Amino acid sequence: MSEIEKPKGHALSKDKVLTNGGNNVSSNPSDEMTEKFDLATVYVSDAQYNRNIFFDTSPQAVRLYLLYNHWFMQTLVYTFIIVNLALALFEDPAVVPLPIWATSTIEIICLSAFSVRMVHYAKVIPKDKFWKDPKNICIIVVVTLSFIDLTIYGALKSTGYFAIRWSRVFRPLLLVNVTEGRQLRRAFRSIRNALPQISYVFLLFMFSVLVFSLVALKLFGKRGLLTIDGSPYFTDYLDIVFDLYVLVTTANSPDVMMPAYNYSVFFTIFFILYIVINTYTFMSFFLAVVYSNYKKHLKEEVRQLVKSRRFKMCRAFSLLQEARGEGGEPVVTQAKWNHLVKLVKPNISISHRELLWSVLDDQNKGHIGKFAFVQLADLLSIQVITVKSQPHPIQICFPSMYNSPVSRFIRYVVHQRHSLFFFYYKAENPVVSNAEWGFLALYMLEIILKLYATDPRAFFARHHFWNWFDTIIIVSALFGTIINSALKHSGGYTSRQILDIIFILRVLRLIRLVDSIKRFRAIINILIKIGPTILIFGQLIVVVYYIFAMVGMELFKGKVQFFEPNSTSPDQEYCGNPLLKGTTFAKLNYCKNNFNNVVSSFIVLLELTVVNQCGFTAVTHISARIFFVLFHIVVVIIIINIFVAFILEAFLVEYTIDKSDLQTSLEKKIEELELNVQQDGVDTGLVDAMESNDNELGPSEAGKQKPSLMFKIASRRSRTVDGLLQRMFETDIRPEDFNEEEEPENINFSNPVFDSV
């Protein structure tokens, strides 16, 4: 790509930095130009948000496409998906029973919405692409099946027959296959790619379990041992296989071993071998397989992402290019670039935009080549905070008072300490109500003092998480205490809920204390960064749980009854099911762990994730164990391991990779222009300042002895998931991708999709 590289050795004057450039494109360009800009905007924002949709490039389709990607439409779609999933709360077996006509109507509305969205999507992308995409097929099939199921169910129910809403199992597939579910699909692809290797290890593991079971049958079967329940110990092969499988989940340790151990110490050797080989070694193997696949696969995915991002940027470039460079090379002028950036990010400040330009056009030529242009998408995703040093409002109104020595001293003290009254906290007795008022007053005073010392607009800037955190917590606590006190005075009644909330809010403030210790901050940073991805895993878990909950409800609903603690029913002893009489399940009062509605199903599944307790097998056929083993394989062996693999990788990346090249060059440029804000400099009064997005101050104000406009790259905390993922393998993929000439069509515009389960 040598023709794209900017020619070097042209020492242009450096003093042109941060000027507006030649305004040679009118603000109302021709219609054709508008369309080109529209299309370029779509390409750039697709590149920025990693959207991989092969849309029609006709002006009409582009406008439809812009509408399709509008945040309101996306929110609407997710709302309908959530409503559709939440229907399980109201359908039989329901938490809050609603009549069939009501749930059916809601479901029909949701399904219609999905259909409309599909039609919209079909208008945006070419017909052949639409039908080749398994995502669309999957949604259409799910919607159709739901309609069919709904009709059959309605017909059967109205005529009094037995009917099952089987299509509910497919509902979570909508969450996966919707256009916006990119990251969820990526997680599923991770799993799918690891599956062959996992299955080999799993087969070997099962072989080992089967061999051990055979040995166990031989060793223990004929000794007439009894379990604690009095049933024969290790006499049935399938039972042994199941028991030993459960031992891998550690759920029945040491119970499964006790009868043999009581008989002879030497039998423990069998269990020790089993635990070392299966519980520890094989389970580590699963993690290792998942981790190595995750790593390998992620690298490939990110490579694809970067490739397609670059391809889209090249497309945008070719729309706006002019043959203006030395030797007639295509370039994009600053004016066009400015217009494009304004369209892509309407609320970007001029100064921020010009900073970005000066990074790209570092030789002040007034135009940039393809190589520099392509970096725009990456540059836009680096969060830059524009900092303005403004006088405090009080300083403007009462300058002499604000600058008096007393006032200065107060401000100095406030700046010195993060929280003035923090350590009183611990001595506080949560019962004393008068002290409560005192402390609340102190906290309020603290906030007011801080607002006095710092500009309120800066104090509540968007990136000042802890200021928001503190203020919200203290104000909520204040309101809570006031409401509670009012309730008490009016009726002598104290609301426990409000007190609890106040207390929890106050305890949460402790987190800030920990964050102020440097060693812990690094770990909390990782935690915060992992946060968004945990949400993706949350969706993954919801999809899997939902499917298992639907199946589980059909299998086990009503088999176990929960009685309120003050109930006097004799059935309470055995959870309303005589089959449970005398089982540990009933003895430990697990009656509420049932599949009687979707909420309790989810809770049971969570418990099964933590420890695989399978008391349910007592209430149905023994083959219901398959349900529990399957759940263990899917959730514990696969999903939890993917989660651990993600955390492992995130942790290693955090310690090895620091900043991207672009981020470094942006920072260097900021430093070069002497516009940098000292990072976390508590000593300077400049730290707390406000981000101004709509500020249209020209750059002329900057560059004095103390510039009033400064930049700061947002802390590493505010990275997105995609960003983190790309960062993970950025160093690996950079060189080869820059040497490669992008070829349209065959690279990655075939969406990597999630095949229907």
Add this chain to the structure above:
Amino acid sequence: MSEIEKPKGHALSKDKVLTNGGNNVSSNPSDEMTEKFDLATVYVSDAQYNRNIFFDTSPQAVRLYLLYNHWFMQTLVYTFIIVNLALALFEDPAVVPLPIWATSTIEIICLSAFSVRMVHYAKVIPKDKFWKDPKNICIIVVVTLSFIDLTIYGALKSTGYFAIRWSRVFRPLLLVNVTEGRQLRRAFRSIRNALPQISYVFLLFMFSVLVFSLVALKLFGKRGLLTIDGSPYFTDYLDIVFDLYVLVTTANSPDVMMPAYNYSVFFTIFFILYIVINTYTFMSFFLAVVYSNYKKHLKEEVRQLVKSRRFKMCRAFSLLQEARGEGGEPVVTQAKWNHLVKLVKPNISISHRELLWSVLDDQNKGHIGKFAFVQLADLLSIQVITVKSQPHPIQICFPSMYNSPVSRFIRYVVHQRHSLFFFYYKAENPVVSNAEWGFLALYMLEIILKLYATDPRAFFARHHFWNWFDTIIIVSALFGTIINSALKHSGGYTSRQILDIIFILRVLRLIRLVDSIKRFRAIINILIKIGPTILIFGQLIVVVYYIFAMVGMELFKGKVQFFEPNSTSPDQEYCGNPLLKGTTFAKLNYCKNNFNNVVSSFIVLLELTVVNQCGFTAVTHISARIFFVLFHIVVVIIIINIFVAFILEAFLVEYTIDKSDLQTSLEKKIEELELNVQQDGVDTGLVDAMESNDNELGPSEAGKQKPSLMFKIASRRSRTVDGLLQRMFETDIRPEDFNEEEEPENINFSNPVFDSV
């Protein structure tokens, strides 16, 4: 190190390969020469086995040092260590009680042996080095303390006072600090290096647990909820902290949550948050921290190992060097090299030695430079199997019969199939005794046929693991069946033990079936390779378990009694301790899980490793919980995670790194000389051949149309732990280490030691 590199471009004749070289050094060199060779031998074997002992180089010390490293002395030391540790079986509380005088006498013998070993060591290494080494100090302190404790204990016991053998806790430290415990010390160093980071994560984790406990106290404390035992639920802060800590180990899930869940579904949100944050995220963090530290640290360790290995080889080189090369460069002649190799590895075959020489001296100059010489240690650690094609003994005696068409067909069929009667196995009914005989006869026939088709010496070659495996299993089964049948006929009595052993042996044969499937073989390879390191972790576990068992026995001995199942004692109900009346511990009949002797202590600790059941806290003070929490931190959070980290790394290495450079060059040389054996070529009759170590056949026999001597690099299965570890980071450390000139004294001869705990 350019002066070390061999000058290139000298096209010497290639036909000198595999000749003996000029014998210009007499086989009885002068005394001075002998001493030099002795010293060089020590250096080379130290390099080969990664010994890092700074020994005295005086001839006498060298001879003492050779004795010190003799396998018999090392075996003796380990025997004494095992005896010393095993004393716990016979000391109060004992499995097999022995009088105090007996155990004391044995212990005094052991301690004396350690003292003698120390004195020996002190004579080998310089005085100042001896006293600077914490290993030695630690052993001396432990031995001294043991003597003191023994005296005090004997005196107190003989006068009838209460006494504790407190020095027993230190016994496992001998295992760690003994000279040969290199790999164990490395594992401990791994842990020590990860400790600071683990502790930060642990503090944050504990902070999180404490905050959650505070919230739990507020949420649940005043609602008057009851646990299943009828005790108040979540009212005491420390109890909550402990319960929530145990929830992290998943031991008390879902019991700990049930009272709150029964009260309100919304309280499960608290537990879900807790499980996601603490049980999953923080536990993954521990793994991530341990893994990243393990990786980082291991790299540094291996770098040090390679450096010191190279330094030792340079020392050996400088002892044997002559200024013979072009430009007066120091070189070592082939004769000297041959003598050295014979001393280092007395049982190496001439052909193997000459193969190694031809790899090093690939230009046939008759001497090698420093660069090539240094590689000897690595070259010696690559296992090369010398293969000789010999006629079958039957072929020699009855050539016409053996070469008849029928015989050829039988041999062909036998070679085609791994096991002829394998699949009959499954149809076999283990009860039918006649069929048993039939099958045994078939298996025997199979082995005999195989011995007919293949040279017996080749069939039982050392690297033919599966042949040994099969034969041992079938012959044992045959003997077992014969003995059992004899017993039955003589007294009508069937020994269950023998039948069981026969059965297990037969089941083990199934493993061979799995190994024949390629996909599984890769996984089994990793398992086998991990094997030796699991032994290191086994030692680590023994050290930690032993210490905890000693402390646990003092704390809990006799608190819980186990009654034989047929006992009629009324105390059986509550394990002989009224405090346990009605507890789950007694109900589930965990009475045998006690600290009444060292064996049951180890079993309890194993159970605690799998799931942290802490029923013991009922029988002593509540502070005994500290014991269990400490155990969980040390074993589960640290040691198990190191184990998982090792498996992760081993797995990733297995998939990424294939062969070392040296191995490749050795293989290339073998191929060049057309002496390579086709790997796993089942079709050729040459596969099964014998390793000849003492074969003194000259190279003149080789090189005909079908060479009778061939080489094969031992399969990847037979790697040592050190080899695997070095392989892990070999690619990373190679370049810089080759550019570095070794400096004596300050590199690594300061033994990396395990500081006393």
